Amino acid sequence: MVYKFGDMGTDRAGAPGSMALLTRLAKQVYRRSSEELLGMHMRHLMALSYVRDHNGGPQQELAEALCMDANNVVLLLNELEQAGYVARRRDPDDRRRHRVELTKAGAKALDNAEHAQETIEDDVLQALDPDERATLWRLLTRALRGAEPNAAEAEPTLSATT
Numbered sequence: 001m002v003y004k005f006g007d008m009g010t011d012r013a014g015a016p017g018s019m020a021l022l023t024r025l026a027k028q029v030y031r032r033s034s035e036e037l038l039g040m041h042m043r044h045l046m047a048l049s050y051v052r053d054h055n056g057g058p059q060q061e062l063a064e065a066l067c068m069d070a071n072n073v074v075l076l077l078n079e080l081e082q083a084g085y086v087a088r089r090r091d092p093d094d095r096r097r098h099r100v101e102l103t104k105a106g107a108k109a110l111d112n113a114e115h116a117q118e119t120i121e122d123d124v125l126q127a128l129d130p131d132e133r134a135t136l137w138r139l140l141t142r143a144l145r146g147a148e149p150n151a152a153e154a155e156p157t158l159s160a161t162t
Contacts, residue, residue: 025124032120038113044085045117047076048110050148051086051102059088059098065148085109 016024033042040048043066050065051057063073077100080086085106091097102110125133 028124029117029120032123033117037116037120039116040083040109040113043076044080044083045110045113047080048085048102048106049114051100052107052110056089056099056101058091059100062100080106083109 030042033045035041038045046066047062050062054061054065059073059077060070062077063070066073066076068076077086077088081088083105085103087101087103088098089101091099125136128136
C-alpha cells in the first residue's frame, strides 16, 4: 500500500511513525510561533518551560533535555538571565555545578508566552476535539516523563486543556 496522508487512521502500513508525525507537528508549531506573538524566542519559551517544571535543577540537565551542548546552554541562560527570567545559583553540594531557578519575571513572561501560544495550539490541533486534546496532552506528558532526565520528579504545571 502506498501511504497517502488522507488515509491516516485506516492503515499504518507504509505510514510515517509517531516520531515523524510529532516532528512534523512540532514544525507547524515552530513555524507559527513568532517572537512578536510570544514576546520571546521559542527557544526561550522551551527553556523556561523546562526550568519551571524542574525549578532549581542542574544546568547540565537543561542541556540534556534541550539536546544542546553546554556552551550553547550557557549562552541561552546568559540571555534569560539578562532578561531577568532565570537566576543561576551554585549548588551547595557541588560548587562546580549551577542550578537554574525561574524568577517571578520569568514565570510571568512564560505565562504570557504560553497564553499567546494557545491560539497556535488551537490552529494546529483544530482537527481534535477537547477530549482528544486532553488525551494527547496526558500521553505526551507521560512520554516526556519517561524521556527527560529526572522527569519523574517534576510535576508538570500545565493544564490538560492547554
